[in-house]
Amino acid sequence: MREEVAKLKYMFNPRSVAIIGASRSPKKIGYEIVRNLKEYGFRGEIYPVNPQAKEILGFKCYKSVLEVPGPVDLAIISVPARIVPKVLEECGRKGVKAVAVISAGFGEIGNIELEREIVSIARKYGMRLLGPNIFGLFYAPSKLNASFGPRDVLPGNIAFISQSGALGIALMGWTILEGIGLSAIVSVGNKADVEDADLLEYFSEDPETKVILIYMEGVRNGRKFMEVAKKVTRKKPVIVIKAGRSEMGARAAASHTGALAGSDKIYDAAFKQSGVLRALNFEEAFDWARALSKLPPPKGENVVIITNGGGAGVLATDACEEHGLKLLRMTEDLMEKFKRYMPPFGSPKNPIDLTGQADENAYKGAILEALNDPRIHGIIALYCHTIITDPEALADAIIEAYNTAREKKPLVVNFVGGEECNRGMRKLEQAGIPTYPTPERAVSALATLFKWARYAGFIKAEYE
Amino acid sequence: MREEVAKLKYMFNPRSVAIIGASRSPKKIGYEIVRNLKEYGFRGEIYPVNPQAKEILGFKCYKSVLEVPGPVDLAIISVPARIVPKVLEECGRKGVKAVAVISAGFGEIGNIELEREIVSIARKYGMRLLGPNIFGLFYAPSKLNASFGPRDVLPGNIAFISQSGALGIALMGWTILEGIGLSAIVSVGNKADVEDADLLEYFSEDPETKVILIYMEGVRNGRKFMEVAKKVTRKKPVIVIKAGRSEMGARAAASHTGALAGSDKIYDAAFKQSGVLRALNFEEAFDWARALSKLPPPKGENVVIITNGGGAGVLATDACEEHGLKLLRMTEDLMEKFKRYMPPFGSPKNPIDLTGQADENAYKGAILEALNDPRIHGIIALYCHTIITDPEALADAIIEAYNTAREKKPLVVNFVGGEECNRGMRKLEQAGIPTYPTPERAVSALATLFKWARYAGFIKAEYE
Numbered sequence A, B: 001m002r003e004e005v006a007k008l009k010y011m012f013n014p015r016s017v018a019i020i021g022a023s024r025s026p027k028k029i030g031y032e033i034v035r036n037l038k039e040y041g042f043r044g045e046i047y048p049v050n051p052q053a054k055e056i057l058g059f060k061c062y063k064s065v066l067e068v069p070g071p072v073d074l075a076i077i078s079v080p081a082r083i084v085p086k087v088l089e090e091c092g093r094k095g096v097k098a099v100a101v102i103s104a105g106f107g108e109i110g111n112i113e114l115e116r117e118i119v120s121i122a123r124k125y126g127m128r129l130l131g132p133n134i135f136g137l138f139y140a141p142s143k144l145n146a147s148f149g150p151r152d153v154l155p156g157n158i159a160f161i162s163q164s165g166a167l168g169i170a171l172m173g174w175t176i177l178e179g180i181g182l183s184a185i186v187s188v189g190n191k192a193d194v195e196d197a198d199l200l201e202y203f204s205e206d207p208e209t210k211v212i213l214i215y216m217e218g219v220r221n222g223r224k225f226m227e228v229a230k231k232v233t234r235k236k237p238v239i240v241i242k243a244g245r246s247e248m249g250a251r252a253a254a255s256h257t258g259a260l261a262g263s264d265k266i267y268d269a270a271f272k273q274s275g276v277l278r279a280l281n282f283e284e285a286f287d288w289a290r291a292l293s294k295l296p297p298p299k300g301e302n303v304v305i306i307t308n309g310g311g312a313g314v315l316a317t318d319a320c321e322e323h324g325l326k327l328l329r330m331t332e333d334l335m336e337k338f339k340r341y342m343p344p345f346g347s348p349k350n351p352i353d354l355t356g357q358a359d360e361n362a363y364k365g366a367i368l369e370a371l372n373d374p375r376i377h378g379i380i381a382l383y384c385h386t387i388i389t390d391p392e393a394l395a396d397a398i399i400e401a402y403n404t405a406r407e408k409k410p411l412v413v414n415f416v417g418g419e420e421c422n423r424g425m426r427k428l429e430q431a432g433i434p435t436y437p438t439p440e441r442a443v444s445a446l447a448t449l450f451k452w453a454r455y456a457g458f459i460k461a462e463y464e
Helices: A029-040 A081-094 A112-124 A165-178 A196-204 A222-232 A247-257 A264-273 A282-294 A310-323 A332-339 A360-372 A391-404 A419-430 A439-455 B029-040 B081-094 B112-124 B165-178 B196-204 B222-235 B247-257 B264-273 B282-294 B310-323 B332-339 B360-372 B391-404 B419-430 B439-455
Strands: A016-020 A045-049 A074-077 A098-101 A128-130 A136-139 A144-147 A155-162 A182-187 A211-216 A238-242 A277-279 A302-307 A378-384 A411-416 B016-020 B045-049 B074-077 B098-101 B128-130 B136-139 B144-147 B155-162 B182-187 B211-216 B238-242 B277-279 B302-307 B378-384 B411-416
Touching (some): A029 A144, A081 A098, A081 A112, A112 A128, A155 A165, A165 B310, A165 B411, A238 A282, A264 A277, A277 A282, A310 B165, A391 A419, A411 A419, A411 A439, B029 B045, B029 B144, B165 B211, B182 B196, B222 B238, B222 B264, B222 B439, B238 B264, B282 B439, B302 B360, B310 B411, B310 B439, B360 B378
Parallel strands (some): A016 A074, A238 A277
Antiparallel strands (some): A136 A182
């Protein structure tokens, strides 16, 4: 790891955090950050800095970072833009290792000189600088929520990097609502110093991060991004939502983050060459990320669909063909195996139709067969709600099959129905089995896992 | 309306319903249908028919439909397939007007002779026959839930026709969960007599139905479907999910409903020629249907995006270009108008970026401007959750703007955030404003409304 990247450990695993511009007024950014740090349970030292205050949220407050008694690894800076250089100088003299500049009013409104100035101060003192113009950062293992976004982020294995502030912060709340766990959230803002390539390299070595998901409008140094991405994607999947795909969108992006969006075709080619998985929207990106962060890579190309509804099976079949998943052509002995879990009018072909009469035991049996047969490498389990089955009991049965199988294999699940189906899907999620609201979204997520596994060499050529 | 189509009024607006094969055992189909009829509040007469029972759920039970004292408009038949012909003869002699054959065991398992027999009995007596192999039917205005699906279907203006049983019944529950209102649900099963074209024609005249949504795997008489669809789509939008698009999917569909799926290209061309809107999955289909059933058609092509997050604006802009929506090029006077609702660093271009500082009043003002300006024909309102705004108050503000504007215009909304955003979106839905979980889905729905409005002639050529 490059030395300047290794320094990011002070950002994500700081022993102490100073909040420069801490505030006593709720709803102010400088208050919310201190509150999130405290209430999310950061275990290191918390030092609010504000010349007017004695105490904030129970923490002793300092007039300047220079007055803080112990060492400061990370400083979160939320003061007016014009004061940032002075504050950075103090951080440098204090020996701060990394700074995150929340403050806006730099490159994004044309103040390029001021932005250059703060970068040069940071470099002079060997500090890495995140931002400016950001909403903060989050890292689950160190219980660090140094952001003014929602507090109760769910811990997980997806590192989320966002160039957009408002959207990024809104997505923090959205991931909580959707039950999506994150290892890290990084608001990169103007990317004046720390940029996507640094974070890719850092998170590629982070044991808590299994997938890296980036919302970007543009990169400053495309060549560097590609070089790093090429290496990282062989090790961990990288998903990118690149906004400004269209001409109009690129113009909008330019006026938003000042991103020189460049031709979308160039980005698209660069992503393909470097193994980056490009998602078209955040729903798709997180759909993929959940599968990629939870499931093992497949060892071959053969997928089966197990369903109780023919229609759902047909929809999933269409989606498999579109997304390049190969449905296993069933052999006689396999069909005999699956016939045991269906009535005579069921279909043991692929899609395997257990029929509307299937209960949780039928699913358990069929899914366990699929998990234990070495000719099958991935499973799409679909359930259309019927009056005879309890979706929560079905979830338990699927979890039992998954946990008792001889090996873990990629398994994605879709239940269609009402609130009872949602409860069942939440159970599956908690057990580490990704679920999706439609057959097509389940297939798309599984197909992306296969795509990455091919790229990273997990699927061997000897498999058909 | 063709005479045989007009007869469907007895199916959807029956004065009385006989359930032949009614049961006293909960979870049995013949029990669930009687229960749904009763508990959903069907106001006509309910006559269970079962030679072994005296009373079911408080209703007097009859040995045969011939013993029912009053006239019977609709008979729901749920007896073993081999008995269906005998029961149908009795219905005919009784003077029943329409029958829905729940029973399976006909064409779908190769019993084509038996299927032909029941159709010929129905025709001999002038009865329309729905099915066989169906889960029933629902019609909101007559409070008729004659299905064994979920009970508490939400009333609304979308007629949903499903060729798939398990998927259709699961989607009934899903619409309740998603808060989607339906005017009708029709399980068409084997389409032995009543087919899509009949229902299209019938619902095109139904004042409660504003959009018709069909899940199909194949049609028997393509020419007839196209002829009818061509007329209907000029009056009401028709959305079709045609499964079996891929080669593998078409094979799966053939083994599921026996549908001769035919080449997908032929279907695609036929849909285009006849103004049918083709959705790729049920999420998309209902996204579109909600916008098309709730919003007025646009009078021109000019769309504005109003957002508090630049990133969301860029994503929506990309989606507009992809889906063929035209973003209005802002004039000086319009920009001056919108500037009143944003801080100096906001952007009055399109997307109109109110910035993260926008509160509900800023949104209300900007949306009202857009609604009242005759140069604007459609609005995409996006909100990324911030700590300074309460999404429910924002929803109220948007609703007030919508209701006080000089005219109703297409308006779609996306809030990104946590549970509080969902609450806000539910408020908007209840006020008749369609909401979506992502900017892209909001754009796709609005674009489909524009597409249909162009086809049906609502957008005049004189608009740019």
